[in-house]
Amino acid sequence: MVTVCSGRRGRQIERMRALTYDGPNRTKVRQKAEPRIEHPMDGIVKVRAAAICGSDLHLLHGMVPDTRIGSTLGHEFVGEVVEVGPQASGARVGDRVAVPFNIFCGACWYCSRGLTSSCENTNPANDLACGIYGYSHSMGGYEGGQAQYVRVPFVGVDAEPIPDEVDDLDALAVTDSMPTGYQAAEMANIRGGETVVVFGAGPVGLFAMKAAWLFGAGRVIAVDEVDYRLEFARRFAEVETIDFRDGDVVETIRAETNGRGAHACIDAVGLEAAGSPVQRALGIRGKMVAGSAAALNTAIQCARKGGTVVAIGVYGPPWTLMDFGTAMNKQLTIRTGQCSVKRYMPRLFEHIRAGRIDAQQVFTHRLSLEEGPGAYHTFAKKRQGCIKVALYPNGAIH
């Protein structure tokens, strides 16, 4: 944070650097005013590392309603608490914390049941979900973590102290992508020995594959169309892979599963899915529906009758061209939802400490904040072997 000027009445204005949305396909590093305590339970966190998430690309591509130009992006970040409000018990200045992407109060009907992603006290915009950092005004309009400092509401409740032996990058994955993947595998209702197909070998998909093994899956198959990501999935999660471009995926999965289909299919792709020209034309190019549901429909087709389809890829309002008739006739169980990150954090730190998940591997690109705009395009276009990007707004690149 740098004091660069004084205001009209001589008031000192603190400025910081932040990576902001600048219209579809554009991001920009801007000087912005420092965050301040606005509520007695707030805290200010100095960001040590922030990640670019696959769902940030939905914002980048202008697919999330009410994304305002100038808003700071980023909902995955870890940092150090530098200031706390008068009623923010549970957090102290100097704590190294991982901040879940959900902003939640911890006391409402949903929070007390563990459903922090449905908190009813942090998103004044709608009743869809709780507030989320840097994820449009549809999710409350909170400033994101791809900046030097962030305002963290309910810092004493939400922020999870990072164990000393856990590195920043491992903890960074625990703020969103890892628990989202883990929750997906948990929702797949694996009891032991089942076949699980994961669509999308991005960061969330990779963690879903890892988690499927932890839950006892007998076979895990990754489906993607990007060669380096399939190769990474084979190496990182030790899974079988199917290239989406090599013939009919549904037929291939059925052939691999005695003609029945998979016990559970996890859609970790979301609304930018390729694979259906009609869906792409209407959803991605025409923006007439909330993106393409091609991956979700393929998942529905690949699941066995009575199986489970888990959708953790992001779909937005107002509607999606989903093949619900097939899902109904096949008696599928459909599980979905924004991850309630906080309840998974302690368990995932255990897995990291036990060496079961090496989250750092997915951060193939580790860059400064100024390199962020370029990194967004590298990530979006899947160039340079990019799996996930970590940004260091305060300069300390590891």
Add this chain to the structure above:
Amino acid sequence: MNPHDQGVGVDRPYARRPGAPRFWEPEPWPDARWPIPQQQGRPSVAMHGRETKPVFSTALPPRGVSGAMRRLAYRLPDHQPNRWLLLLAADRVEVWGRRLPKLIVFALPLAIGVGAWRASPALRWSPRWAAARRAPRYMGRMAARALR
């Protein structure tokens, strides 16, 4: 089963699964407060007909034409698709509201240049431009004749 992966099946017992569905009684999180103190100020999301949330963002309040569209959209309930379509339209308006002034910086000198070029003496004698200039009058005469 993958024999190489460490921890295969370690979370198979339901008791080790942290959520979905949750297996313990509802309870507030540590250090949570109830009732939650009310934040002062005005939220940047202009909701109408809803109770104010105790915590909100004040960043980037709605401004200009796009802001007016957003305020209008937030008058509609979130189960109506019109609300979301209006918000998406407001996003496009905001983008073009930012980009057009930048375009004018290039477009205005270009328009002046083209006008000056067309007004130059050399062009007055250009038979092609002269024909182009006569064309609307000629079309008008033809239309008038047809209507007679």
